[in-house]
Amino acid sequence: MENIDFLNVILRNGTSQEEAFAFYDQLDIAEPEEMIGMWKGEEIVTGHPLEGLLTASGWYGKEFIGEEHVHPLIFKKSNEVLYTINPNLLPINFLLQSLHNIPKKILPSSMTILRPILKTNKSKARLRKVKHRGKVTSAMIYDNKGIIDVFRKVDANTLLGIMDIKEQLPDKAFFFILRKV
Structure with a gap:
């Protein structure tokens, strides 16, 4: 099965953390220059506590302007206007502990x-x-936050990302995709 076909299956049906890691591990690395531009995101259901939070909040994606300038969280208003938010103001630890409530x-x-x-x-x-x-691959490092998003390439216009949160166990990750706009 082609990578993009398998990705579409797990986007539609969800998957286990183990299967998502196995898929991620076999993908090619992403180079920083390939990441420049606007990307639309989508969550992958694997059982992570943060699942559903970004989608329900109106998450649109990410914008990589250059190696020093990245907008990690772009959201959309109901009228499709995009805006960036400051992730430093989001209480990730609180959300991880309380999201189910x-x-x-x-x-x-x-x-x-x-x-x-x-x-x-x-x-x-x-x-x-x-x-x-x-593998050595591209990663987005949040300023002043214990989070790194690490990417692998599904194809030239699709990336699979893992949100590596410092407070989380390394075998439990939030998976998402980015598609170039």
Whole structure:
């Protein structure tokens, strides 16, 4: 089965953490210059506690302007206008511990209320190459946050990402894809 076909199956049906890691491990590395541009994101269901949070909040994707300037969290308003938020203001540890108690239906209205506080025009991440799971590949390193998104290439316009959160166990990752816009 082709990589893109398998990706479409796991996007539709979800998968286990083990199967997602196995798929990720066999993919080619992503070079920083291949990542420049706007990318639309989508979560992959693998049983991670953060699943559903980004989608319910209106997450659009990421924008890689250059190696020193990355917008790691781009969201969309209901009228399709895009805006970037400051991830430093998001309480990731609290969300990981409490997300199961937060009804996802309140997230869109919460983002509308919090948008003026969270919104930024400043870059909040950098792009670097890191060794992850045996290969040196592109990674987005959040400024002032214990999070690194590490990428592998499904094809020229599709990336598989793993959100590596410092406080999480290394065998439990949040998986997502990015498609070049």
